Amino acid sequence: MKAQLECIPCMMSQALRAAKAATNDKKLIREVLNRIGEEVKNIHLEKSTPPEAAIPVYQIVTDVTGVEDPYKNTKREHIKEALALYPLMMKKVEQSKNPLKKTVKIAIAGNAIDLGSRLDKIDITKEFERIENSLFYLDEFDAFEERIEKEKEILYLADNAGETVFDRPLIELLAKRNKKIYYAVKEKPIINDATRLDAELSGIKEEIISTGSSVAGTILDYCSKEFVNFFAKATFIIAKGQGNYESLSNKKAPIFFLFKAKCKPIAKETGFKIGTMLLMKSKYFK
Amino acid sequence: MKAQLECIPCMMSQALRAAKAATNDKKLIREVLNRIGEEVKNIHLEKSTPPEAAIPVYQIVTDVTGVEDPYKNTKREHIKEALALYPLMMKKVEQSKNPLKKTVKIAIAGNAIDLGSRLDKIDITKEFERIENSLFYLDEFDAFEERIEKEKEILYLADNAGETVFDRPLIELLAKRNKKIYYAVKEKPIINDATRLDAELSGIKEEIISTGSSVAGTILDYCSKEFVNFFAKATFIIAKGQGNYESLSNKKAPIFFLFKAKCKPIAKETGFKIGTMLLMKSKYFK
Structure with a gap:
């Protein structure tokens, strides 16, 4: 199935959840959210399934926090x-x-x-x-x-x-x-x-x-x-x-x-x- | 009270909900989400109460859709x-x-x-x-x-x-x-x-x-x-x-x-x- 508009707020929530699992550093968590925000415009919902659309989320969490496996x-x-x-x-x-x-x-x-x-x-x-x-x-x-x-x-x-x-x-x-x-x-x-x-x-x-x-x-x-x-x-x-x-x-x-x-x-x-x-x-x- | 990290995904959800109430045009709704995404980095959680932090959300919905009163x-x-x-x-x-x-x-x-x-x-x-x-x-x-x-x-x-x-x-x-x-x-x-x-x-x-x-x-x-x-x-x-x-x-x-x-x-x-x-x-x- 194709990704939907609802996937975008969901990705922001997923990013927050994963970032909080990865670190207690509020500045880093905030940086994750800022980066996801900037990424929103690059997500092609109509070309992606929801898990594809969410790929950058977890990549950004790892890039910013340095944690490969937050969970x-x-x-x-x-x-x-x-x-x-x-x-x-x-x-x-x-x-x-x-x-x-x-x-x-x-x-x-x-x-x-x-x-x-x-x-x-x-x-x-x-x-x-x-x-x-x-x-x-x-x-x-x-x-x-x-x-x-x-x-x-x-x-x-x-x-x-x-x-x-x-x-x-x-x-x-x-x-x-x-x-x-x-x-x-x-x-x-x-x-x-x-x-x-x-x-x-x-x-x-x-x-x-x-x-x-x-x-x-x-x-x-x-x-x-x-x-x-x-x-x-x-x-x-x-x-x-x-x-x-x-x-x-x-x-x-x-x-x-x-x-x-x-x-x-x-x-x-x-x-x-x-x-x-x-x-x-x-x-x-x- | 001060705005929290959780307010950011919530703002994205609020934007989607308000944009959908304002218009059926998916491109406009998407534009609202993109603009909110870009706005994330400008929100000063520590300086704002949650309603203050959410002010840009509803302004962007109105700016993009032209609808003053979605609800x-x-x-x-x-x-x-x-x-x-x-x-x-x-x-x-x-x-x-x-x-x-x-x-x-x-x-x-x-x-x-x-x-x-x-x-x-x-x-x-x-x-x-x-x-x-x-x-x-x-x-x-x-x-x-x-x-x-x-x-x-x-x-x-x-x-x-x-x-x-x-x-x-x-x-x-x-x-x-x-x-x-x-x-x-x-x-x-x-x-x-x-x-x-x-x-x-x-x-x-x-x-x-x-x-x-x-x-x-x-x-x-x-x-x-x-x-x-x-x-x-x-x-x-x-x-x-x-x-x-x-x-x-x-x-x-x-x-x-x-x-x-x-x-x-x-x-x-x-x-x-x-x-x-x-x-x-x-x-x-x-």
Whole structure:
């Protein structure tokens, strides 16, 4: 999808949040905001997806503060907190009538852990408790279930650190059913997106691959040639998070998007209210 | 209070909201955002209160779109909707054990009608229904009640159009108790702040005076000499809304602030959670 006017104030908020995570020096934080302000006129909304439009934000934060990974400590905390919930997740799956559906719900619920779109501190435990009462829209779950049964290999595009733990029940269930999972993470830290280390710390035992990219979402122009080839050959892709939807919704690829709708432009694009937990089949998945 | 780093992304959001209210022309809206972006570096947070820092925002919206009063129609709708609730407000006051306290609560509840700080459409009726369950903090109500009994004249600084109707139960009760009320409104439209016309359309029968200002809050440097003199002589001031708190919290004046806390910096400054409905005595009210 294309970036929208709403993405511009959002970028300013993201910049402030990331700058505050990177440093306590108010002058530096202010310098970040000034630089983002000057950058506004250079953003071509109509030529970019939202994650593309936001690339300068995180580059400016790093340039000004000298901090490559502002959310490093927060990511570790999120992983730790999510790991503490893992036994409870598995218990819920075991007790469920439809374990696959339950793992999908848990995976989507994990998408609440997103520092790009959030202003406040995230209480992961609380978020998890809310799962049962959340507004899920899994209208295409039957298609998902039917199709996945036939597949042997699944490319799983990870999103945020901590959310990675919430992906485990689903990928472990798929692995038990003899699917080969490729769990794709970012090459370098960007926002709180998962890297190889984050995936490993989260206890992911499936094969971890790198997209070769260090920008948010999965912007193929910024991925490694190796990953782009791999992506092109994939027959079943699970893409986690709004950023992956934003960057891949117009790509001809066999994707099921699993995410929580988090802002006005995405609500308008998908037709679902902010806060809805979605499983959406790409229009290009035949 | 001083403007904070958080005010900068907020200004960008306010600009987008006001620009969208002023025009459907996406190029003009975009031009507004570009101009605000360039303005960021010129904002002196440490020298300004938040409403002062936001002055360029609304000037740029008007300069670029040619629209002086983007929220004109919205204000009329809010007044109409609030007027429909007026009989219910009065019924609640009549049924109350402490009518003065009830009118204060209604007045504060009206402060939810604020287009400066809100992203979404406001459902005034719904907001009103929530009054009973809201988090009110009227710790200083006894001081308010005791002091107001002795006063003959009250300067009431109005805030938003529509909220004006919610002020009526309080000012009508005070008028019945033989207080002379001066209801102070903006000289020209700014955001959805009430002007003389808005107050008249809301059914305010007390004396309406102008602050002489066309910026948000009550920034004395931008008010008429006449109003500044009047303000200086006032012995009891009721100031509605966060903008009035932001601009007057450091002024030596006998003020009770009535408002809903709406953002992080104000939550930090006051020590109350976002969403709290407050009656706060100024530290300078002896």
